[in-house]
Amino acid sequence: MAKTVGLLLAGLVACYGLNWFLAEFIEVVYVDYLNLIGIAIVLAVGLNVINGLTGQFSLGHAGFMAIGAFVAGLVSIQLTYGEMSSGPLELAGLGTFLLSLLLAGLAAAVLGxxxxxxxxxxxxxxxxxxTLGFAEITRILLTAQDSLGGPTGIKRIPKMPLLPGTGAWDGGTSVFWIFLVVFTIVLFSARLQRSTYGRALIAIRENELAAETMGVRAARMKVMAFVYGAFFAGIAGGLYAHYQHSVRPDDFTSIRSIEVVVMLVLGGLGSITGAVLGAVAVTLVPQLLRPLEEQLQVNGLSMVVYALLLILMMIFRPQGIFGQRELSLKLFRRILPGGRK
Amino acid sequence: MVPVASVDFTSQLLQYFANGVAKGSTYALMAVGYTLVYGVLQLINFAHAEVYMLGSHFAYYQAKWGGYLPDEPGAKPESVPILLVGAFIAIAMLACAAVGMLIERVAYRPLRNAGRLAPLITAIGVSLFLQYGGQVVFGTEPKLFPTFVETEVFEIGSVKIPNTNLLIVVTTFVLMLGLTLFVSKTRPGAAMRACSHDMRTAKLMGINVNATISLTFAIGSALAAVAGVLVAMDQPAITPLMGVRIGLKAFVAAVVGGIGSIPGAALGGLVLGVSESVVGGLWDTNYAEAVAFVFLIVVLLLKPSGLLGKATREKV
Structure with missing residues (x-):
């Protein structure tokens, strides 16, 4: 417990340091990629608990994210401006922001x-x-609410609150908040994986009947896995809403759900580091290919190359980049010459 | 689809029903492709929706290069003899069958023994590749697609049925009937059933499994091509992303009807098409979009094998 708290504090400091460093030295454009990667990591690591550890197959992660984004956006707008109106963007108060994220997570967990x-x-x-059906129903119901802006969604969601020493920068404190959540979910998931709960989830994945026989309450654990993944997806949605300042129901189509599954399978289903790497790759590769597209002036080329890479990757390494292994110091020691087996 | 004038409730309902049957027929044509492939490989062939998109584009370019498109936008298109429309569709079917077989050969066959997830991801990859490849080759602008035939509206009582809708329903009915006969009466059809029942044993019995799977993809893709052309004739324009929505709905229709079952796909498609049309007409088009998925969840919870599917131990 003390170790976890210590690690969290260290993460807090590290995220603050990262935000400060980027604000001083890096162009905001690149920070945008970084933040989208961060949000993708939260989604992928959360889904990994459902799909990777427990061996269920959820294809509806965007639905949880949508609920989170709308709840966080509405709470933040209500508490900051008091009503939906036009005008310049304002900062959310620290309490408002944290409350909106918490409610976003809880609402998504209920849906979970x-x-x-x-x-x-x-x-x-x-x-x-x-699950894909549930996510689509969620999205369609959000689209049908005229009070929530219908297809155009909600706008003017306040910015994330500032911290001392991070004032004058367009990126604000987005990197700090997003990567604080990234750090937290990775830490929690790594801890979960090694706990009795994690072992129980893995047991369900390997053989549900045997797990039940050994006293694992499979039904309860499977729902718990959904709640865990949904909670963090809700928070990811909340972060997305505060970062983009506006959300539309169509930001959360089935394509996004599918994308998160692709991240997991690409990185290696059941591996946290795999999920992180998959999230980075799926978010970044199309962006890195963008210059090629602009150079040749062919619309859609970057996605064509990305799709080809995806197909080739699966054909030549169907178990994903890491398989079920984790990238860790131990793995390096084993690979290096003279290492222990 | 036909707008409904302010008439009494029953005739409104009948009109939406008639519109829904046409819409549902296109879902059914698409759903067959999903259901056949899933029956044999247990694979959700995401790329099927893009084969549908290609089908309509193949027909478009035949018409364009044949000089049957209006020279300037807004001009009245020349009407095309019905036999020639048939030829467009037939050629699109052949081309799409080839594309479907190629997709299976390149993207799915190498992964036949690699579990279930890897082929699913390549299917997504192929789908993205064709969507964006379509944008690269055909361009992102929507293309105006001619109706080809002179539009006529038949009236039965107060219900108006345009000849395009009639064409969709009749074509679908004939093709489904043909497919059912093919699968139940011919030797390749028996091979398909055997592979779907137990691929290993089918192989031991001397059935050429690879050829049978190729045939499955060819048939499904050809039907998707027909759906693509018919829908394009009924709607104003086509785009490289046109398959995404109907693809998802058609897969849902296949699951609702009972995946692996051809009559199930037909029933699922019709049920979804009609209920969407009725809900959209009487209530709200937004909610109509959700109808398919509500059906899906209700059916999965009450009878996971689908309306006409056989219960097997793996599925429940």
Whole structure:
């Protein structure tokens, strides 16, 4: 426990340092990529607990993110301006911001129970298509609410609160807040994986019947996995809302859900470091290919190359970059000459 | 689709029903492709929606190069003899069948023994590749697609049925009937059923599994091409991303009807098409979009094998 608190404090300092460094030295454009990567990591590491550890197949992560984004946006707007109106963007207060993220996470977690419970009856592709259905229904219901702006969504979501010494920079404190959440979810997930709960989840993945026989309450654990992933997806949505300042229901189509699954499988399903790497790759590769597209003036070229890379990657390494292993110092020691097996 | 004048409730309902049958027929044509492939490989072939998109584009370019498109936008297009429309569709079917077989050969066959997830991801990859490849080759601008035939509206009582809708329904019915006969009465059809039942044993019995799977993709893709051309004739324009929405709906239709079952795909498609049209007409088009998914979840929870599917131990 003391170690976890210590690590969290260290993470807090590191994220502050990162934000300060970027504000001093780096152009805001690159910071945009970094923040989108951070949000993707939160989504992927959360989904990894559902799909990777527990072996369920959720294809509806965007739905949780959508709920989180709208709840956080509305809470923040209400508490900052008192009503939806036009005008310049303002900063959210620290309390408002944290409360909005917490409520975003909780709302998504409730949806996680709603989706996770019926999911107990379904397996594999059937579960996947049902969760995708839930996410689409969520998105369509959000689109149908005229009070939430209909298809244009909500706008003028306040900025993330400032910290001492990070005032005059367009990037604000986004890097700090987003990567603080990234650090937290990676730490929690790594701890979870090695805890009795994590072992129980893995046992369910490997053989549900055997796990039940050994006293694992499979039904409860499977719903818990959904709640965990949904909670963090909700927070990721909240961060996204505060970062982009406006959210539309169409930001959360099934394409985004599919993208998160691609991140996991690409990195190696069941591996946290794999999920992180997959999130980085899926977010960054199309962006890195963008200059090529502009050079040749062919619209869509970067996505074509990205799709080709994805196909080739799967054909030549179907288990993903890391498989189920983690990237760790131990792995390096094993690979280096003279290392222990 | 036909707008509904202010008439009494029953005839409104009938009109939406008729519109929905046409819409549902296109879902059914697409759903068959998903259901056949899933039945044999247990793979959600995401790229199927893009084959549909290619089908409409193939027909578009035939018409364009044949000189059957209006020279300037807004001009009245020349009407095309119905036999020639048939030829456009037939050529699009052949081309799409080839594309479907190629996709299977290149992207799925190398992964046949690599578990279920890897081929799913390559399917997504192929889908993205064709969507954006389509943008590169065809351009991102929507293309005006001619109706080809002179539009006529038949009236049965108060219900108006345009001849394009009639064409969709009749074509779908004939093709589904043909497919059912093919699968149940011919030797390649029996091979398809055997592969879907138990691929290993089918192989031991001397069935050429690879050829059968190729045939499955060819048939599904050809039907998607028909759907692509028919829908394009009924709608104003086509784009490289046109497959995304109908693809998802058609897959849902296949699951609702019972995946692996051809009559199930037809029923699922019709149920979704009609309920979408009725809900959209009587209530709200936004909610109509959600109908398919509500159906999906209800059916999965009550009868996971689908309306006409057989319950198997793996699925529940």
């Amino acid at each position: 129970v709603v989706v996770g419970a019926p999911a107990l009856r379904l397996k594999g592709d059937y579960l996947a298509i049902a």
